Amino acid sequence: MPHRILVADDEAHIVELVRVSLEEFGVEVLDAPDGEAALAAARRHQPEILLLDVMMPRVDGFEVCRRLKADPLTRGIIVIMFTAKAMEADRQRARELGAQGYVTKPFSPLQLASVVREHLRGLSSADE
């Protein structure tokens, strides 16, 4: 079964960009347009990786990360946050909330792909 990656972003074109960036990995890409939908999708579909935008309607990315990491069902999901916020304080906050990665917008799709590739490798070696 292919790995699942959930992309939570309220921008349709950003989701499309991420989808195209990751297509070479043969992963299944799901998407959610806001924080609440992201939480629901994470619980329901149990993706291995969540690419999480910070500035989203309803529930922001930090809160999504906090809730996921507090829930035993979703704690294991690798969270990579991406946002336009380039502040060190935000990076710090993401780390403290348990996010495994942090990508600043505007991000390079190739760099994003290599970050995801690293995590996918980690997952494969853990599977073996």
Place this chain on the structure above:
Amino acid sequence: MVGGQESRPREQLAALYEIGRALNSTLEPDEVLDLILGMTLDLFQADAGSIMLIQDDHLRIRRARGLPPEVVENTVVPLGQGIAGWVARTGEMLLLNGRIEDPRFRNLVPRQDEISSSLCTPLRSREGVIGVMMVRRAGSTRFSRSQLDFFASVADQASLALENARLFQSEQERSRQLALEQQKFRAIFRDMADGVLVVDLGGGVTHLNDAARRLLGLHQDAPGMPLSEVLPHLPLHVVRQAASGPGGVFEADIKLHSEAGNTVLRVTATSLGADPVAPEGLVLLLHDVTERVRVERMKSEFLSAVSHELKTPLTTVSGFLELMLNREYDRPRQEQYLSISLTEAQRLQRLIEDLLTLSRLESGQFRLQPAPVLLDQLAASVLAGFSERYPGFHFELRVEGELPPLEADGDLLTQVLVNLVSNSVKYSPDGGDVRVLVRGEAQGIRVSVEDQGIGIPRDKIPFVFDRFYRVDNSLTRRTGGTGLGLANARYIVEGHGGTIWAESPAEKGSRFTFVLPCKRNEVGESEA
């Protein structure tokens, strides 16, 4: 009697004692002068007399007997002239008997009575001669040399009494000035816009003004209250330490929460007292910075939002370009990604334009270019443009009533209509009708834009005109809006003196309405 021709020393002493006692009974300068002159005239059995005091190098009559009031009022003797002037200048006593031939002692004061004898003595204070006292006789009994010493003693007593009265008066004047000054400072303290708190070394409030009471929400009288109760978040030792030493100032913003809302106070504290090393307490200045902090936060949030809004389309554009440079895609996919990039680049451009408009509108630099505007035609051309671009929608324009002539900035009103209609399109994912109603009314022109889209939740309506505010809805992903359209529309409408509002009946579909005032009467009158 004692001052008469043959008074004895003992009687003279008794008389001086009486004068001293009488003069001690009052400190009013006028009363002192009256007493001196009256008693001296009695003692020396004089027919007339006067006390003159020096003012600006001239003698003026302050008390007199035997002179008409207008003479008293108008006599000004330069020092050195006449009897009194000579005595004042030289500081010597003078006894004059008989007809005066000496030109130095000409009588300067016009008088009817014939003077046969005059005694004149200087009055002195510590600083020197302050005036003269003169007694005169008209009849045959003249003053004698033996009376000079006694007259000098009386004059000394009189001088002393005058000086005391003067000191007392100037002291009184000084305390009156002090009281006035104190009153003034108290009024300044009371009426200052900023709050002032004075605390003693133990942290007890000793003084506070009305503004401090108001800012701290104190209803009862606070003096005596500990500072820790009035400003719980302000540790006294920290303030004291920062404010100690020469030039020491403590400054901090503290947040206060009350029923009336949150307040941010900038507290500036300095040491009280002349000695900075051993202060007597602290003076705390409280300045309300709530509004400034709010504006600063809004500014920083706005900048953060702008940066996010700019980076989002930029990410898409640069992202797809990077992918296409590094990977091989077939022609249809290339076209798809280029088209997405173009859309996002256009969005970026719109966003920048909207930002510039907003900044110009907000800074007040924007000059309206008013000209006659036909709002129905303007709306028709805006809708024609939309019909072409959005075939899934049905755009309808209805014009009701007679439209009063409108003086407005047509380009800006076009922008308002475009923003409102595109908002309707954006939030009507299934297409449908977008109706624009333009109606002439008594007070002006009313325009409403109505759609059958997803509507606005009731609690979100107050915020839809805020910059970058978007009603959250998971049904629609954002597609190219700048988040500034409605904010700009509001600025433009309000800039024309109009009002704009939003409604969402039953939370299904939305209606945006604005009313522009018209000068209907002016036109009617000019035509009449």
